[in-house]
Amino acid sequence: MKAFTTQTRTELMLSLRNGEQLLVSIAIPLLLLVFFSLVDVLPLPDGVDKGVDFLAPGILALAVMSSAMVSLGIGTGFERQYKVLKRLGTTPLGRPRWVGAKIAMVLCLLVIQSIVLVGAAFALGWNPAGSPALAPVAMLLGAAAFAGIGLLMAGTLRGTLTLALANGLYLVLLLLGGMIIPFDNMPGPIGALGKLLPSGALSQVLQATLRADAPPAGTAWIVLALWAIAAPAAAIRFFRWE
Amino acid sequence: MVSPADVPAIQVDDLVIRYGDHVAVGGLSFEARRGEITALLGPNGAGKTSTVETLEGYRSPTSGRVRVLGLDPGSQHSLLAPRIGVMLQSGGIYTGIRPLEILRLFASYYDNPVEPVELLEMVGLADRQRSTWRSLSGGEQQRLSLALALIGRPEVAFLDEPTAGIDPAGRQVIRRIVADLRDSGVAVLLTTHDLDEAEKLADRVVIIDHGTLLADATPAELMSAGKGDDIRFGATSGLDCGSLGDHLRASVTEEAPGEYRVATAATPATVAALTAWLAERNEPLADLRAGRQSLEDVFLRLTESAEAAREQSPGVAARRSSRGRRGRGAA
Secondary structure: OHHHHHHHHHHHHHHHHOHHHHHHHHHHHHHHHHHHHHOOOOOOOOOOOOHHHHHHHHHHHHHHHHHHHHHHHHHHHHHHHOOHHHHHOOOOOOHHHHHHHHHHHHHHHHHHHHHHHHHHHHHOOOOOOOOHHHHHHHHHHHHHHHHHHHHHHHOOOOHHHHHHHHHHHHHHHHHHOOOOOOHHHOOHHHHHHHHHOHHHHHHHHHHHHHOOOOOOOHHHHHHHHHHHHHHHHHHHHHOOOO | OOOOOOOOOEEEEEEEEEEOOEEEEEEEEEEEOOOOEEEEEOOOOOOHHHHHHHHOOOOOOOEEEEEEOOEOOOOOHHHHHHHEEEEOOOOOOOOOOOHHHHHHHHHOOOOOOOOHHHHHHHOOOHHHOOOOHHHOOHHHHHHHHHHHHHOOOOOEEEEEOOOOOOOHHHHHHHHHHHHHHHHOOOEEEEEEOOHHHHHHHOOEEEEEEOOEEEEEEOHHHHHHOOOOOOEEEEOOOOOOHHHHHHHHOOOEEEEEOOEEEEOOOOOHHHHHHHHHHHHHOOOOOOEEEEOOOOHHHHHHHHHHHHHHHHHHOHHHHHHHHHHOOOOOOOO
């Protein structure tokens, strides 16, 4: 147990010490939330008056993607490249506790992100409605899906390639995922594609649980659950420790 | 006890490791005991890393058997991991972590670890506590890496090139720690191609090349074995080997600039004749070795005669030609 808690604490500390990771997991989501809530330039779905009511769920989805996919993927990718994973392999830590500590680290990051972002959203006049109790469930499913994608890259590509790809994917999934630009404002096929992406599924589900007049997200829950199963399964299948 | 004291700490029996068609290790056997430093010596590509990584549980033998403390490193990894310490040649540590943080992290993996602060002082890094791994010098990284191999009080320590690329002072620190480790009863398996290090530090030297055993003996045995029938000396380069040879009635060759070999037994009369010849010409004698060779001589002789034998068989000779002369690569 001591090994697990020390491992988790160390992983979290290293991640928070890393400026780039902090930028992508906290600063960028916070900046997008505050900027687009205050500056009225983004299109909003029909029936939404306040920007923050649409943005807050989308930015929470973005936060999940940034910590579970980008932070975790890049961090693990470099640990693999620098043989940290190889070195840990000869210690009594063991893979189950290592994986457990990574999961715990992402959960801790999510809690920190949620406190900062939800706090900021309330300060901006956010008025969540719907069934907020389901939002953490959606975020956990999203975290599983994105962690799977991040670890798949980390476990198969070089650290620098994982860095580039994770950042590129982050931007694509952000733009196509309905996180800050509503699906209604995308050309039909692109919007339809976006809804099948993990980012699109998660943002639809979070809109539905946190905004009263959002469209129902039955299909999105299924898409999200499929990603949450398929991506970690692929990571387990293809991850190479060295 | 799973492994009573009389069972060798490391047993390698007829180990074969193949990667596709390439034979990395071809039927290697040796042992390493507790309270001894065993140096696994060989040129690059000799099969050292494959062998050690099999002992560490990273890869499985194609055939043959390895045991560490009587355990199978592959299938009994979780029993073995608490009892071994590993130092990788480079890397293996979170780049943004500080020395005491990584020592405390690793300490949490073991039941009875060495106190991290104590270990940090032992490797001379107490004043580098604020630095992250990536800002440590190469020598400091090696010392921290060694500390991590020792933190769990291992019974067997695998050290891969522990002093590679380190300044002389750092090398002394590491050698002293490794010697202390041996004195406390740990079995140390040292991988190196630094012959000087093996000569100074090892109790036993296992020389391999192309995955097969060339020698397994103490450094003293190796250096005094065989070839007692020549004299080697150092002097100014360009001496007249023909004239000296006539004088000594033996063939004299300049093997490297200023390094000479006389093909005759080192009788007092011959040595006297040699020094007299030099004295007549007022040539200073830099050094003189007779009977006893340096480990480097032994190493080169063994690996080169193995190579010559291999070149008799054409199938392997082609592959060999790309590697060139390995004498320098081994130093």
